[in-house]
Amino acid sequence: MSVTESPGTYVPPAPARRAAPAGRVRLVPAHARGRGLPRWLRRTSGPVALVALWHIASVTGVLPAEVLAGPATVVSSAARLIATGELQQAIVVSLGRAMAGLALGGTVGVLLALASGLTRLGEDLVDAPMQMLRTVPNVALIPLLIIWFGIGEAPKIALIALATAFPLYLNVYAGIRGVDQTLIEAGRTLGLGRAGLVRHVVLPGALPNALVGLRYSLGIAWLALVFGEQINATAGVGYLMANAREFFQTDVIVVCLVVYAILGLAVDMVVRTLERIFLAWRPSFTGA
């Protein structure tokens, strides 16, 4: 069905009458809009065209394999890496590092945010140093981390932990401080004490921001992982990539890049699922 809107449905003032024919708008219901190709098809056609172009450039020799291997080579290299189990093992190692770093950094970031968000003392002690430290680029800490932790797993995980702590800290803190004061007041009139207010009002109110922080942290965890795995890794996707660089295997490098991208997307999907579960109450939530 459709709705026809027109300023002429009531007795209009003179200017509106003159504008009426041109000023009419026909509203189309959502399910009737965007007929033609389904959305997913339109959205995938771009990347598919790009890959096709890449393939043509490779087979015609416009794009030499030393610069960038063609898609066919990349696929066969991926198949080979999977067959030998190298790729899976690298992914497990990298994913383990990212999650360990995130668990550590996230826990610290959230705890610090709770301390400074919920107590005056915590705010005075924690917030200023955190705001100062967050301006230091994490990558600049790598030399220091190597001196402190050597070149094993520790500096890599420490780098990821450092990088992920800040987005979570900042967002959870902002979420706690941004909770609607009128709701806190309402909670008080309902007889909630301090602990009850924190549990039933402040923390749920800060949850949307916390999930935004988690999303940022995951994105940054990946970035830190890429950097971290460039330092003397003996396993992991970064190691695979560093090795490939030695032998100019651009196909393997591309496989690794694709793996990073897929892992990033997968993690993003996890956050989306968390949002769907925990933020269903939000007025802006549309179920996407």
Add this chain to the structure above:
Amino acid sequence: MATEFHRGVTPSADGDPGRGLGGPAAVEVRGLSRSFGDRRVIDNLDLTIRPGEFVALLGASGCGKSTLLRILGDLDPDFEGEVTLPRKRAIAFQAPRLMPWKRVWHNVVLGLPGRPDRARAGRALAEVGIGHRADVWPKVLSGGEAQRAALARALVREPDLLLLDEPFAALDALTRIKAQGLVAELWERHGCAVLLVTHDVEEAILLADRVLVMKDGVIAHEHAVDLPRPRDVADPRVARARGVLLDWLGVRHEIRHGAEA
């Protein structure tokens, strides 16, 4: 007072130790003052509300009605003077202020001691006519439904004093009339003292035992409404009371008559 006979006190009110025992007044305010900076919004105000009495508070916008209500709701400790209140109070604000992250029923029993009691919440919601909305998120409630949920949340606490700050102001005229009827009914059943802040003179006369007009930081006028319930807008006595109150509010009521006719 006539109102004592009109109010039906249900047996369920037995659990309220305050009523009838806690002295003659539910609310006793003496010499109350509150300033914001240099502005003395409330200036040496006295107010008494008897147990079970329904009092409406009128006054021009910005005269300090909400300020008074917030003090009575223990939301504003920066006052001077003496305030004595029943321990069990509940407030409903102009906005429903439901926690968006809790299902409607959970909102209703939030803050009550013990485990969240779904059945109790359901009964309170049924009482205000939205029992079927107990399990939804507050975001899907209409304005009127949300306001009813807020009312259920206040009443489930079985307060001795119910503070209402323009709870119907945001509702459309029809919904407001229904909500007023609901409040009258709930008050007769629960028998708590009510202080209702409103801008609607008619609403005040239809619902209250006593209508107060606030002006210059004090209760400038007090009008006892000695009419049997339920009251009718068309009653000439209501119209007369309305005229008097509008005069006190500083509105020349001939003009108001003309505008609203």
